[in-house]
Amino acid sequence: MKLVLSTLLTAAIMLTACATASTPDTPQFTRAEIEEDYEALLDFITSTHPDLSRSADFEVISTTAQQVRGSLPAVMSLPEAWMAMAVVNPLFGDAHTGLRRPVAAIESYQADGGRLFPAPVTIGQGGILRIAYNAEAEMGAAPGAQILEINNIDSQSIVARLAPRMRGETPELQRLIMERYFAEYYWLAYGGFEKYRVRIVNKDGTHQTVTLKAGVSEVSEDPGFRYERLDHGAALLTVPTFDLKYGAQFAAFLERAFEDVRQSGANTLIIDLRENGGGARDLSDLLIGYLSIEPVATTARITARVTEENAARLPGASLGTVVTVPLRQMTRLTSEPPKPFEGRVYVLIGKLTYSQAVVFAATVQDNGLAVIAGEETEGPANQTAQVQSNLLPHTGLEALAPLYVFTRASGEEGTRGLVPDIEIKDDPADPARSVEKLLALVQAAE
Known part of the structure; x- marks a missing residue:
């Protein structure tokens, strides 16, 4: 998958100019530590994924990684470190591959009373941000209203900053992932606030500035069946x-x-x-x-990275190698x-x-x-599967990569x-x- 390199390099360079707000007790990491974590991220993915070439351009990954290394400041917080390293995420062209958002850190922030942006959003073509149609009207902003600014930052600038850090096979899937977890990604880029001042355009064309009070999000145990x-x-x-x-x-x-x-x-x-x-x-x-x-049957064949976990099911294959074998998994x-x-x-x-x-x-x-x-x-x-995770040595951020590529039961190839x-x-x-x-x-x- 070939991407527009200039967009991604610009995103990396923006890091020092758009640092995430941090609190005095936020852990800090040195440039050397982030560089080591970045190498660990790339090494884990390239040594785990069975077929990166199906969706990624190695030359673009290498060039972008070099640019990121050269743009790192001397000291970084955890959100800043994620923002720096995650620029490589869309290059893999696979939502199962890349640097996961720091879920544990976000949950810890909320457990300590931290607030996330409270309104669900939709993100349209051109980075147009809206209050989601399923938002509660009592929130203070009408469902479907276009968001122009959040805390005096232009909404399209917010989307443009987050977009080059999303995992996913296509720009559309990356957009949908950003939409689903917008509050968490916003926190990584801009920090959390007690209140969010939002300038909107209502459906009737009237402009309005509303203040959304951030609540403490609770993790729902309802799976929605x-x-x-x-x-x-x-x-x-x-x-x-x-x-x-x-x-x-x-x-x-x-x-x-x-x-x-x-x-x-x-x-x-x-x-x-x-x-x-x-x-x-x-x-x-x-x-x-x-x-x-x-x-x-769920599959016709698999492409697999051979590990200690699956070697017994792939007789004769050497650890670390990649094999493609017929497999009718039932x-x-x-x-x-x-x-x-x-x-x-x-x-x-x-x-x-x-x-x-x-x-x-x-x-x-x-x-x-x-x-x-x-x-x-x-x-x-034809999905990648059996996603593995690896915690990076200094930040504890989570690298993801799959062990398998499944070919569907019909045998039809392609992406x-x-x-x-x-x-x-x-x-x-x-x-x-x-x-x-x-x-x-x-x-x-x-």
Whole structure:
């Protein structure tokens, strides 16, 4: 993946001019320590990822890394260190690869009473920032209002500063990731405040300055699994995550939902994965178990970096090497498989559908278990997987890289996103419209 180098180098050079606000007790790191961490980051990724060349340009990575090394100030805080090193993130062209935002540091900051920007946002073409359409009206700024400034900083300048530090296969996916975690990335770039002074343009064109009081964000333990009966004998499953920590909740959710599907006599099932960023095959296999009585293939082959962890499964391969082998990895059934749903199944995907959610959707498409509807995913149908992490020696920031590249069960190669059988454009202002459109198409086809 070739990127515009000048944009990335400018982002690195901006570091010294746009330092993140810090408090007296913020840990500080020397230039030498950051240089060592940067080398550790690059070494870990290049020695772990099985096929960086599928998405990255090594010459651009090398040139950018050299520029970053030359732009480091003498002393840096943790947010400043992340901002400096993360310039390399988009160069890898893989959301599973790069420098992760410092989640532990952000959570620690919040636990100590720190405040993040309180409003969810959307980021449009040209870096136009808006209050998200699903924001609470009581927040003080109308949902959908365009943000011109936050604390006297032009919103497009904010987006332009953050954008060159996002992981992801495409600029669109990088934008969506920035949108989802905007409050955390804003904190890394500008620090936290008790209040945020926001200049906005309302839908009627009027300008307004509002003060948003930052609250203490609480980590929700609700994974967002939802079941709903729809009209015309249809049912809707909303599955926003396959995160392993929700495994028990997911199993119980599926049991209740499919019991109601049976009792209601539903003959059409829609599974909404538009917000699902992935997780573990343990959960996606559970769901497939309600759609198929037999195990089904999820892959045709894999490309793998050989490590101590997987060497036993790759006989004859030397540690550190990369191998490509045929592999029909099958879904795993539970000890007491449920009776599978026998009606029509549609899986709704979107640009944010990623990782294991893409693997699930590709699997049901390749095995004829469901019709895929929605928008082509920004992440590829052939996903990287088994993401490894490594804590950098001085800052403790987390480097990420996958061990595998999976080729989908159909055997189709390439890095294109998962293409739906039925294209339905999402409406950010009304996500439910996609479900309504799909249901209307289903009814019209009867």
